[in-house]
Amino acid sequence: MNALTQYGVLFGLTLGTIGFVLCFYLLACAIGSTRREPGKDVPATAGSLSRDPVWVRYHAKYYGYALLFLAFDMEMAFMYPWAVVYREEGLTALLDMGVFLAILFLGLLYGWSQGALRRQE
Amino acid sequence: MRGARHGTMNALQRIAAAAMSRDLCGFVVPGAEIARTVGIDLGDAGLRLSATPRHANVLVVIGRLPAGLLDAACVVYAQMPRPRAILTLGTNDISPLPVPDATGPLTQAGLEAAIADIRRIFAMAAFQPDVENFEAPTLETSTEYTCPMHPEVVQEAPGNCPKCGMTLVERETAGSVHRGHAVPEQKREVAAQKHSKPVAVCHDRSKGGHSADGDNHEQHKTHGSGHKQHHMRAKPDNTEAPLQYTCPMHPEVVSDEAGSCPKCGMHLVPVAEAGGHSGHDHKAHGKAHDEHSTDNHRGGHGGHGGSERVEGVEAHFMSMVDLTRDMPASADGLKMEWIDVPFGPFFPGLPGGLQLKLTLDGDAVATTSADSLVGSSDPLRANPSSPIEFVDHLAALSPLSPIAYRLLACLALEQAAGQSVAPDIARARLAVVERERVASHLGWLAVFGAQSGSSWIEKRAAAFQLKVQGAAATDVTTLKPKLSTFLAKLQRTPLLAARLSGIGQLPANDTLSGPVARASGMASDTRSDDPVYAEIGFSVLTMTDGDALARLVQRCNEITQSLDLISAVGSVARLEPHSIGAASGTGEAVVETPRGAARLSLTLHKGKVIAADIKTPTTAHLTLIGDVAEGQELGDALTGIGSLDISPWEVTS
Numbered sequence: 193m194n195a196l197t198q199y200g201v202l203f204g205l206t207l208g209t210i211g212f213v214l215c216f217y218l219l220a221c222a223i224g225s226t227r228r229e230p231g232k233d234v235p236a237t238a239g240s241l242s243r244d245p246v247w248v249r250y251h252a253k254y255y256g257y258a259l260l261f262l263a264f265d266m267e268m269a270f271m272y273p274w275a276v277v278y279r280e281e282g283l284t285a286l287l288d289m290g291v292f293l294a295i296l297f298l299g300l301l302y303g304w305s306q307g308a309l310r311r312q313e
Numbered sequence: 314m315r316g317a318r319h320g321t322m323n324a325l326q327r328i329a330a331a332a333m334s335r336d337l338c339g340f341v342v343p344g345a346e347i348a349r350t351v352g353i354d355l356g357d358a359g360l361r362l363s364a365t366p367r368h369a370n371v372l373v374v375i376g377r378l379p380a381g382l383l384d385a386a387c388v389v390y391a392q393m394p395r396p397r398a399i400l401t402l403g404t405n406d407i408s409p410l411p412v413p414d415a416t417g418p419l420t421q422a423g424l425e426a427a428i429a430d431i432r433r434i435f436a437m438a439a440f441q442p443d444v445e446n447f448e449a450p451t452l453e454t455s456t457e458y459t460c461p462m463h464p465e466v467v468q469e470a471p472g473n474c475p476k477c478g479m480t481l482v483e484r485e486t487a488g489s490v491h492r493g494h495a496v497p498e499q500k501r502e503v504a505a506q507k508h509s510k511p512v513a514v515c516h517d518r519s520k521g522g523h524s525a526d527g528d529n530h531e532q533h534k535t536h537g538s539g540h541k542q543h544h545m546r547a548k549p550d551n552t553e554a555p556l557q558y559t560c561p562m563h564p565e566v567v568s569d570e571a572g573s574c575p576k577c578g579m580h581l582v583p584v585a586e587a588g589g590h591s592g593h594d595h596k597a598h599g600k601a602h603d604e605h606s607t608d609n610h611r612g613g614h615g616g617h618g619g620s621e622r623v624e625g626v627e628a629h630f631m632s633m634v635d636l637t638r639d640m641p642a643s644a645d646g647l648k649m650e651w652i653d654v655p656f657g658p659f660f661p662g663l664p665g666g667l668q669l670k671l672t673l674d675g676d677a678v679a680t681t682s683a684d685s686l687v688g689s690s691d692p693l694r695a696n697p698s699s700p701i702e703f704v705d706h707l708a709a710l711s712p713l714s715p716i717a718y719r720l721l722a723c724l725a726l727e728q729a730a731g732q733s734v735a736p737d738i739a740r741a742r743l744a745v746v747e748r749e750r751v752a753s754h755l756g757w758l759a760v761f762g763a764q765s766g767s768s769w770i771e772k773r774a775a776a777f778q779l780k781v782q783g784a785a786a787t788d789v790t791t792l793k794p795k796l797s798t799f800l801a802k803l804q805r806t807p808l809l810a811a812r813l814s815g816i817g818q819l820p821a822n823d824t825l826s827g828p829v830a831r832a833s834g835m836a837s838d839t840r841s842d843d844p845v846y847a848e849i850g851f852s853v854l855t856m857t858d859g860d861a862l863a864r865l866v867q868r869c870n871e872i873t874q875s876l877d878l879i880s881a882v883g884s885v886a887r888l889e890p891h892s893i894g895a896a897s898g899t900g901e902a903v904v905e906t907p908r909g910a911a912r913l914s915l916t917l918h919k920g921k922v923i924a925a926d927i928k929t930p931t932t933a934h935l936t937l938i939g940d941v942a943e944g945q946e947l948g949d950a951l952t953g954i955g956s957l958d959i960s961p962w963e964v965t966s
Contacts, residue, residue: 219325222325222326223318223320223325223326223329224318224319224320224326224440225319225320226318226394226395227318227319227395227444227446229391229446229447229448230391230448230452231388231390231391231392231447231448231449231452232391232392232394234388234391234392234452248649248650248651248652249649249650250643250649250650250674250675250676251643251647251649251675252675310946
């Protein structure tokens, strides 16, 4: 496939995409315009009006999440050199990393069981 | 068709309309559970059901709706995309909603005929050149003017504040058109000023009477100090002679004589008074500190005097301490913003007609208030009423369990008239009430399935409910093995026990009744005093844990028990009221309805009911919502509230 054919394919793809989008746009136009009614702009709150802003600050209690993130982030840092020597070390490397990951994972399970993943605790 | 989409019917529109007429998606008010209790299967009639109006194109109205519910139905209808239609069953009067496109009697055949009509209308008139806008009365807004410093100053025309002379600012409010309840008023307050929010919230809490838990006290305290603080800023004692005047909003404006601010037109105040805001009068601030140092104040105060004045930047600009000053404190003492979130009256996981207003602190429920939009206040509609009318009216009072209330009325009438019924009729009555209990518990299971997102529970329970209600005793016996298999499978559902255990725990107390009480270990069941029940070997079943799981298992066990009772009786009769004649007297009766013991006392005078008083289990259970939900995460709170099996129709005031 020479360069010109490749550009040709690319051009065809572009045209196809634009045509696809245009088809849907025309179809939507043909079916009719939507009406702007005030009721449609209100958040659906099961039959009652809610105008209060919902973007509010609340206490995320990030400490626990930060600790968990740190543990799993550090694990990734260890895994890069491990991946380099993995081929040479073979099964030993797999077991070593397996034990390391298992300990971390047990920590996560323990945290979960103690409610560390709940915002309320 | 009032809800047609704008356009003309050309070939393309015809195709689209025909496709839409085949794929109808309904939003049911007051709820699918009401449709099931009258034996209507919406899915069977070819209607997909939607949990949100945004996905629906048919508004299905089941029976007559009270005014509050009609207002809410207007909001739902206004939110549905066009083309949209209204289908009513058993009622024609749905104003302020537009005239229904199709209507029918409250039966399955009526529904099917009405749906066929809707399909025809969709295919013919889904697109029309001239269509009108529809506006829900509760969504109509009006513009009013208020003072930024004095939220109590509200007027319809622009002008200056009579208190401080500041220019009033424009604000949008909800329309006050026929809303029976005080919602717009309350909303206005909350929207007006964040200050008013903690005040309103704390009042709510103390009204609810849940001041037993510890953090509640803390809340009151913090609120107390916030309130004082507010007062301090508004009315400081003027001991020092003012030398200079400044604007409360623009501290850079300093003048030697009183007047109005060149920037905002507000009256200038003495410098000492403005000190609390601009932070450069340390003396006044220090005094304020001493004055309420007895209060347990936290957060809020520390950084008060700390901010330096920077040219061009308002003092305390973006200061966290200032931003959160008057906000309510969470259980951990941190002041954060709370939001009001309404759930219902058409929330798919709660019974239709129940309106919850939750205040959320993050994802936790801080305060709750529950209200029924469909509750009736008077068991006597016409006074005096004939026994037949009275029985029918009482049955209509509770569409989720009409037979139990019908029996309650019959028993009280018969007692007042001094009549007694034959033993075989008494047993057949027992069977019909037990059959309704099975159907009602299955209906609750279907709502629970909808709430927890397990559609198979919802579908199977709804199908069983439709089969059980109206079935003869022999059919009930043949249904029993299948139903037992379903209940066993339900209780083995993976993660169900883990999800429900510990949720909505309620200790045994006098407020509880029915399955909720029995799940908390109380052997409270008025059936145990009934000789007819004793005769066929009834014993009270109880659980111990008192949480949502216990209530689920309790209801499953009661379904099995009731099926056994029906088999033991062997016949189910229609419940007909006795002819009372021209008797006079007073009667009292109690019936164990599917939700607990309902008590009725009435006075009969020459064959007419002249006074009646009813106590329903749900009225008491409504007060439990606070105990079950407050302090819980939103999902747990809703599960807990759902597990109470509240019927908003039975709420009497």
